[in-house]
Amino acid sequence: MQDRQTWISAALLALGMIVAAVIVGSAIRDFRISDRYVEVKGFAEREVLADLAIWPIQYQLAGNTLDEIRSAMDSADEAVIAFLKLRGFSDNEISRTPPRINDQWIYASGAQRPDNRYTAERGITLRTTRVEATRSALEEAADLISQGVVLTPGWGHSAQFLFTGLEAIKPEMIAAATADARQAAAQFAADSEAKVGAIRAARQGFFSINERDPSTPEVKVVRVVTTIEYILQ
Known part of the structure; x- marks a missing residue:
């Protein structure tokens, strides 16, 4: 009788171990399936035109007295403003910057003193949404030199x-980058004989805006990279 009870207990223990193994095995299998994912990067790029131009027009002046500097400054201001208005820019788009005046005789004496005691640098800034007109004005800026305006290097x-x-344009570009990432994930899944499931995690990269090339600074290239993890089924 005791042997029979021992046998039954052993059988029940073995059965319990088998059931536990099945349950644990199923849990491990489910865990591995849910943990199968692929991390891919999606890329989107778009060319856009600049919509704002800022052109600081800096020029130099020289004179022996402050009155000479002021007179030369007024003449240069008038020439630059007339140049801009001739090309259709308004007063609201033009602003003056304070002059910087340097006394060259402070640290020099006798023959070491330059001919002009004072030098100055002055600027007029154009801020406008008329990008193409600004590009044209830049190409014609040599006209200012012929009028005696000494532009800075x-x-x-x-x-x-x-x-x-x-x-x-952010939403459209993010959508394009996400689609690009999913395409890469689909290719990986096909090679792995799996299917792409839901998004497990996503990280959006920074947007960058750069010139397309040095000769056309008004043409910009906007780029974004997203990193996405897709569950594989």
Whole structure:
């Protein structure tokens, strides 16, 4: 009788172990299936035109007295403003920057003193949404030199062309990057004999805005990269 009870207990224990193994095995299998995922990157790119131009027109002045500097500054201001208005820009798009005046005689004496005691740098800034008109004005800026305006070195590279409409195109670009990522995931899944499931996690990268090339700074290239994890079924 005791042997029979021992045998029954052993059988029940073995059966319990088998059931537990089945349950645990099923849980491990389900865990592995749910843990199968692929991480891919999606890319989207779009060319856009700048919608804002900022052109600081800097020029230099020289004179022996402050009155001479002021007179030369007024003449240069008038020439630059007339140049811009001739090309259709309005007063609201033009602003003056404070002059920087340097006394060259402070640290020099006698023969070491330059001919002109004072030098100054002055600027007029054009801020406008008329990007193409600004590009044309840049190409014709040499006209200012012929009028006696001494432009500072590098004046031709000082203009900025900006794109401010990023928020309007963000949703479409994110959607395009997501579609690109899903296509990459689908290719991986096909190679793995699986199917692409739901998104497990997603990380949106930063948007970048750069010039397409140095010769056309008004043409911008907007890029975004997204990183997405898809569950594989």
